[in-house]
Amino acid sequence: MNIGEASRLSGLPPKTLRYYEEVGLVTPARSTNGYRNYRDRDVHMLRFLQRSRSLGFSIDEARRLLALYGDENRKSEDVKRLASRRMAEIDRKIAELMSLKRVLVDLTEQCHGGGGPDCPILEEIAGRTDA
Structure with a gap:
């Protein structure tokens, strides 16, 4: 074909x-x-x-x-080892994403979202802590 x-x-x-x-x-x-x-x-x-x-x-x-x-x-143990490594990597990525989510939740809660220019989200991204 x-x-x-x-x-x-x-x-x-x-x-x-x-x-x-x-x-x-x-x-x-x-x-x-x-x-x-x-x-x-x-x-x-x-x-x-x-x-x-x-x-x-x-x-x-x-x-x-x-x-x-x-x-x-x-040997099925070889297949299982590959799958177990993949699961461990997925667990690591999930933990990393959950950590990122916690940071973003905290930042969005700190941001008033008003009409002014002050924005803790941008300050954090810029690495400034004096805001």
């Missing part, structure tokens, strides 16, 4: 399919005229990659997951 059909079946834009080929995640066959020729297996791998990326895995992590998926001798 051509890139348009593979795109439609995988739910990924053609640009992403070309990128995944460029970084070696998929290798569609080439016809004599040079067009990409995706097989059902390629589309399955593209769906796998799309799902792993939607779960927050990086390209390198998705590559490792794909390799583990194709390895009949894999």
Whole structure:
């Protein structure tokens, strides 16, 4: 199938399919005229990659997951370790976002929002503490 059909079946834009080929995640066959020729297996791998990326895995992590998926001798502990690392990173990002939210809540509560120029939010961003 051509890139348009593979795109439609995988739910990924053609640009992403070309990128995944460029970084070696998929290798569609080439016809004599040079067009990409995706097989059902390629589309399955593209769906796998799309799902792993939607779960927050990086390209390198998705590559490792794909390799583990194709390895009949894999150890599930290797997969679990990757997923656990991803969860730890998500927890770290959530904590960071919650901290940012607390700062913004405090700043917006300090801002009167009136017609005057004084603004604790801008003062904090500028690094000034004398406001």
